[in-house]
Amino acid sequence: MNAFWIATIGTSVIAFALKFTGHSIPQQWLENPKLQKTNALIPIALLSALVAVQTFTSESKVMIDHRLAGLCIAIVALLLKAPFPVVVISAAITSAVMYNWL
Amino acid sequence: MRDSLSVSLTVGAYGVAFGAASVANGFSVLQSCLLSLLTFSGASQFAVVGVIGAGGSAVSAIATASLLGVRNGLYGVIMAPRLKVKGFKRVIAAQITIDESTGVALGAEKRNEAAMRHGFWLTGFGVFFFWNLFTLAGALGAQAMGDTRAWGLDSAVPAAFLGLLWPRLEKNSDRVLAIVSIIFAIAMTSVLPAGLPIIATAFIAIAVGLRR
Numbered sequence: 360m361n362a363f364w365i366a367t368i369g370t371s372v373i374a375f376a377l378k379f380t381g382h383s384i385p386q387q388w389l390e391n392p393k394l395q396k397t398n399a400l401i402p403i404a405l406l407s408a409l410v411a412v413q414t415f416t417s418e419s420k421v422m423i424d425h426r427l428a429g430l431c432i433a434i435v436a437l438l439l440k441a442p443f444p445v446v447v448i449s450a451a452i453t454s455a456v457m458y459n460w461l
Numbered sequence: 462m463r464d465s466l467s468v469s470l471t472v473g474a475y476g477v478a479f480g481a482a483s484v485a486n487g488f489s490v491l492q493s494c495l496l497s498l499l500t501f502s503g504a505s506q507f508a509v510v511g512v513i514g515a516g517g518s519a520v521s522a523i524a525t526a527s528l529l530g531v532r533n534g535l536y537g538v539i540m541a542p543r544l545k546v547k548g549f550k551r552v553i554a555a556q557i558t559i560d561e562s563t564g565v566a567l568g569a570e571k572r573n574e575a576a577m578r579h580g581f582w583l584t585g586f587g588v589f590f591f592w593n594l595f596t597l598a599g600a601l602g603a604q605a606m607g608d609t610r611a612w613g614l615d616s617a618v619p620a621a622f623l624g625l626l627w628p629r630l631e632k633n634s635d636r637v638l639a640i641v642s643i644i645f646a647i648a649m650t651s652v653l654p655a656g657l658p659i660i661a662t663a664f665i666a667i668a669v670g671l672r673r
Contacts, residue, residue: 375500389538394670402504403642404662411642414649420651430616451613
């Protein structure tokens with residue numbers, strides 16, 4: 360079994376386990392405000408890191424290339440309050456143009 | 462009803478992005494579809510394919526995705542006493558407990574309890590249907606493309622992450638955390654094995670969250 364299958368199955372099993380556990384434990388257990396706050400902050404850190412790694416690195420090396428142009432357009436689209444598909448597609452088109460013609 | 466449908470269709474669009482990103486990062490169409498059927502949590506799914514795509518190990522990918530999946534567990538804690546379901550129904554309820562179903566349910570709670578339950582189930586099933594359908598479409602589309610970089614898919618993935626991140630950046634402290642995480646992840650890329658710079662930023666978030 361390769362890494363792709365392990366990741367697919369492992370993620371799926373844990374994702375369901377987390378959801379089901381939530382439905383099965385008493386609500387009072389998780390009322391600590393610090394826990395709630397931390398839970399809101401974790402996605403911010405992880406998603407930021409994923410943006411960075413997916414834009415600026417390639418095979419464990421820092422690299423600036425066509426992807427940065429795509430990300431800049433995505434930021435502009437988000438600042439203009441564009442809906443999600445517009446953000447993703449405008450980034451992809453920009454990046455494709457840079458990759459193919461520069 | 463209208464809330465549920467518009468949410469379901471909007472989220473479906475993310476499904477195309479996920480299916481395409483997944484295939485662009487080396488997952489098969491089958492694996493992409495299984496992730497959508499079984500994991501059924503957008504941010505976690507993008508994280509798995511993102512970490513593996515960046516050269517990270519399966520363990521790093523699973524850990525990152527699972528940290529992002531913890532919030533579904535917390536939604537479960539909120540929804541369980543409201544839905545009051547047992548047995549097989551609870552299994553189904555758990556699987557469709559995500560940002561959107563919980564959000565619509567809590568939004569409808571002001572009206573009445575029936576609207577809240579209705580919102581949860583309808584949004585959950587609606588998103589599940591469109592998310593999986595569009596994942597398949599995106600995965601097949603990316604497979605047909607060949608070199609996905611030539612189609613800009615390698616930028617679609619970070620753009621999708623940014624789209625998921627953006628609405629969470631409400632306060633200045635959130636933005637500072639985002640920038641610190643970006644700098645940290647880039648700085649650690651040549652130091653730590655692939656995947657670990659991403660997970661390590663979760664500990665920055667935990668340190669910040671528990672301090673204040």
